[in-house]
Amino acid sequence: MSARCVMVLGTSSGAGKSWLATALCRWYARQGLKVAPFKAQNMSNNARVVATPEGGLGEIGSAQYFQALAARAGPDVRMNPVLLKPERDDHSQVVLLGQVDAALGAMPWRGRSAHVWPTVAGALDALRSENDVVVIEGAGSPAEINLKDSDFVNMRVARHADARCLLVTDIDRGGAFAHLYGTWSLLAPEERALLHGFVLNKFRGDASLLAPGPRQLQELTGVPTLAVLPMWRGHGLPDEDGVFDERGSAGGELRLTVAVVAYPRISNLDEFQPLKNVPGLRLRWARTPAELAGADWIVLPGSKHTGSDLAWLRAQGLDRAVAAHAERGGRVLGVCGGLQMLGEALIDPDAIEGNGPGLGLLPLVTQFAARKTVRHSSVTFGAMTGPWAALSGVTAHGYEIHQGRTAQHPAMAPGRAVLPDDLGWQNPAGNVLGVYLHGLFEEPAVLQALFGATAPTLETVFDGLADCVERHFEAGVLPGLIAC
Numbered sequence: 501m502s503a504r505c506v507m508v509l510g511t512s513s514g515a516g517k518s519w520l521a522t523a524l525c526r527w528y529a530r531q532g533l534k535v536a537p538f539k540a541q542n543m544s545n546n547a548r549v550v551a552t553p554e555g556g557l558g559e560i561g562s563a564q565y566f567q568a569l570a571a572r573a574g575p576d577v578r579m580n581p582v583l584l585k586p587e588r589d590d591h592s593q594v595v596l597l598g599q600v601d602a603a604l605g606a607m608p609w610r611g612r613s614a615h616v617w618p619t620v621a622g623a624l625d626a627l628r629s630e631n632d633v634v635v636i637e638g639a640g641s642p643a644e645i646n647l648k649d650s651d652f653v654n655m656r657v658a659r660h661a662d663a664r665c666l667l668v669t670d671i672d673r674g675g676a677f678a679h680l681y682g683t684w685s686l687l688a689p690e691e692r693a694l695l696h697g698f699v700l701n702k703f704r705g706d707a708s709l710l711a712p713g714p715r716q717l718q719e720l721t722g723v724p725t726l727a728v729l730p731m732w733r734g735h736g737l738p739d740e741d742g743v744f745d746e747r748g749s750a751g752g753e754l755r756l757t758v759a760v761v762a763y764p765r766i767s768n769l770d771e772f773q774p775l776k777n778v779p780g781l782r783l784r785w786a787r788t789p790a791e792l793a794g795a796d797w798i799v800l801p802g803s804k805h806t807g808s809d810l811a812w813l814r815a816q817g818l819d820r821a822v823a824a825h826a827e828r829g830g831r832v833l834g835v836c837g838g839l840q841m842l843g844e845a846l847i848d849p850d851a852i853e854g855n856g857p858g859l860g861l862l863p864l865v866t867q868f869a870a871r872k873t874v875r876h877s878s879v880t881f882g883a884m885t886g887p888w889a890a891l892s893g894v895t896a897h898g899y900e901i902h903q904g905r906t907a908q909h910p911a912m913a914p915g916r917a918v919l920p921d922d923l924g925w926q927n928p929a930g931n932v933l934g935v936y937l938h939g940l941f942e943e944p945a946v947l948q949a950l951f952g953a954t955a956p957t958l959e960t961v962f963d964g965l966a967d968c969v970e971r972h973f974e975a976g977v978l979p980g981l982i983a984c
Contacts, residue, residue: 502628502629502631502632503536503627503628503629503630503631503632503633503634504632504633504634504664504981504982504983504984505628505633505634505635505636505661505662505663505664506524506528506633506634506635506636506663506664506665506666506981506982507635507636507637507638507657507658507661507663507664507665507666507694508520508521508524508635508636508637508638508665508666508668509638509641509642509654509658509665509666509667509668509683509695510638510640510641510667510668510669511641511643511667511668511669511670511676511679511680511682511683512640512641512669512670512673512679513639513640513641514670515668515669515670515701516668516670516699516701516702516729517637517638517639517668518563518567518637518737519701519735519737519965520666520668520699520701520729520969521537521539521563521567521635521636521637522537522563522566522567522570522737522962522965523570523962523965523966523968523969524635524969524978525537525567525568525570525571525635525962526570526571526962526963526965526966527966527969527970527978528571528632528633528635528978528982529570529571529572529573530963530966531979533631533632533633533982534573534630534631534632534633535571535572535573535631535632535633535634535635536568536571536573536576536579536627536630536631536633536634536635537564537567537568537570537571537573537579537634537635537636537637538564538578538579538580538623538624538627538634538635538636538637538657539561539563539564539579539580539636539637539638539639539653540580540581540582540620540624540639540652540653540657541580541581541582541583541584541616541620541639541652541653542560542561542563542564542580542582542583542584542639543583543584543585543586543592543639544561544562544563544583544584544585545585545586545765545766545767545768545802545804546561546562546563546738546767546768546769546770547559547560547561547562547583547585547595547767547768547901548560548561548562548565548575548899549874549875549876549899549900549901550565550568550574550575550576550577550579550598551574551575551576551577552576552577552597552598553576553577553578553626556598557598557874557875557876558577558595558597558598558599558874559577559583559595559598559874559901560575560576560577560579560580560583560598561580561583562738562768562770563637564579564580564637566737566738566958567579567635567637569958569962570962570965570966571635573631577597577598577623578597578623578624578626578627579623579627581596581597581616581619581620581623582594582595582596582616582619582620583595585767585804586765586804587765587804587805587808588805588808591605592605593605593804594612596616596619597619597623598874600872604616609650610649610650611650612650613650613651613652616652617652617656620652620657621660624636624657624660624661628661632982633982634661636657636658636661636663638653638654638657638658639653639654640653640654641654641683642654642655642658642683642687642691643682643683643686643687645686655687655688655691655694658691658694659690659691659694662694663694664694664696664981664982665694665695665696666695666696666697666698666699666726666981667680667683667684667695667697667698667699667723668698668699668700668701669698669699669700669701670701670702671700671701671702671703671728672701672702672703672704672731676700677713677716677717680698680717680721681717681720681721684721684723692721692723695721695723696723696726696981697723697724697725697726697727697977698714698717698723698724698725698726699725699726699727699728699729700725700727700728700729701729702729702730702731702732703728703729703730703731704730704731707728710728726973726974726977727969727972727973727974727977728972729968729969729972730968730972732968735961735964735965735968736773736777736956736960736961736964737773737961737965738769738770738773752779752780753780754780754782755780755781756778756780756781756782756796756797756951757781757782757784757794757795757796757797758775758781758782758783758784758795758796758797758799759783759784759785759786759791759792759795759797759798759799760772760783760784760785760786760799760801761786761787761792761798761799761800761801761813761818761822761838762785762786762787763803763809763812763813764808764809764812765803765804765805765808765809766801766802766803766804766809767801767802767803767804767836767837767901768801768802768835768836768901768938769801769802771835771938771939771940771941771942772799772801772941773941774941774942774947774955775941775955777955777956778947778951778953778955779953781951786798786818787816788816788817788818789816789817789818789820789821792818792821792822792825793821795825795830796830796831797830797831797832797833798822798825798826798830798831798832798833799832799833799834799835799838800822800832800833800834800835800837800838800839800841800842801835801836801837801838802835802836802837802838802901802902802938803836803837803838803840803841804837805853806837806840806841806846806853806866807846807848807853807854807855807856808853808854809837809841810841810846810856810858810859811854811856813841819859822859822861823859823860823861826861826927826931826932829887829929829931830931831887831888831931831932831933832861832931832932832933833933833934833935834862834932834933834934834935835934835935835936835937835938835940836900836901836902836935836936836938837902838934839862839864839906839924839925839934839935839936840858840866840902840904840906841858841859842858842859842861842862842864842932842934843858843859843860843861843862843863843864843865843866843906843909843934844857844858844860844862844863844864844865844909844912845857845858845865845866845909846858846865846866846868847865847866847867847868848867848868849867849868850868850869850870852868852869852870852903852904853868853903853904861927861932862915862925862926862927862932862934863908863909863912863913863914863915863927864906864907864908864909864915864925864934865906865907865908865909865910866904866905866906867904867905867907868903868904869903869904869905870903871903872901872902872903873900873901873902873903874900874901875899875900876897876898876899876900877897877898877899877900877921877923877936877937878895878896878897878898879895879896879898879919879920879921879923879924879937880893880894880895880896880920881893881894881895881896881918881919881924882917882918882919882920883918884918884926884930885916885926885930886926886929886930886931887930887931888918888926888930888931888933889930890949890950891918891946891949891950894943894945894946894949895943895945896937896939896940896943896945896946897939897943898937898938898939898940898942898943899937899938899939900923900936900937900938901938902936905922906922906934906936907922908925913928915927915928916928916930918933919935919936919937922936923935923936923937924936924937
């Protein structure tokens, strides 16, 4: 295996693993090295459509998709061989090398490790044979002793790859030194030997005030603190599974409030990240009718389980609030599962999502099917009316991940088809728009048409991340991690 492996572990979820791994992917790529990301298993309903080694298409977690772009590599299902997409609190759809595996989904959670490890190890070994550096991201914490026997994402991968590991913690939460020491102490001696440094993330204030903590921690563990990374809300990388923070909006005189309905199984929320950078626009998560009040737009985003999320939406009274907003002429946008909700009915002959009425804002019917649609799409909007007219003739590139097809209700006056291949419709008044295309706001032409604005490119974001780690890691550390 030719590649050196650098692994980012965390003391908890949300510590900053994805952010740091993405930054390292770009930093090593800027050194002229061939770089690939890897995460053995991700649990997320944020997914992207990428290539398979056989030339087909499959799904990986969005974090590894962005890491691949940061590494200047073609995104590939081997970079995230196992993806868990939660459908209920006690069940997830299992995606293995990009494809849904129903048998694994039916298997007890702890029993899956032995079945998937050969695939995981094979994917990692293939990437190592094709690259100079593989940047590996762990999951959660490597020291969850109740899960140790079945955890193949963290130290089993680290041992297999002989990875040089960084352990990152979120100092803004408090207790950072205890988190680092506790994690180290729960690792086996051979696992501790793989830890090359600690990283304090999301620090605010004067770093000199941390003394003598890093020195004392090194005396206890033998592991140095290699970097103190600042709190940086506006870095531009989508949070893997978090919600956006209004403090992260671009600022300027407030002209537009966009409320995104945050149902329990929300998916692909990362596609709204570019809106955070539109001057004068504020994003708001809405889980109650009161949180929709005053919004100019209401967005129904993607959903991993349309039927249950639609039932939740009704239970909160959000259905009436959305309908009232649309009746007043307010803009409503439904994306993928949100489009399905906007129709008249959901039909489910195979008991995938559940039968039931939709919100009735578009004259459409969705019939679910066992086969999932996973593909890239490039489309041009047709003639649009009303508040969405600015999209007329705009070409957008995106992706589809959905089960089922949507079509005009045969017994109702037709809506206006605005995208080819049954990918988008408007209501007669023109203020309600539903599309199957994910990634609409990642298209510069769409941002320009709707807001007269542009957002920083991903290339700018990735370079900013690499600049940050270059400034804050001790000199020589990053090259040293891949030295023979």
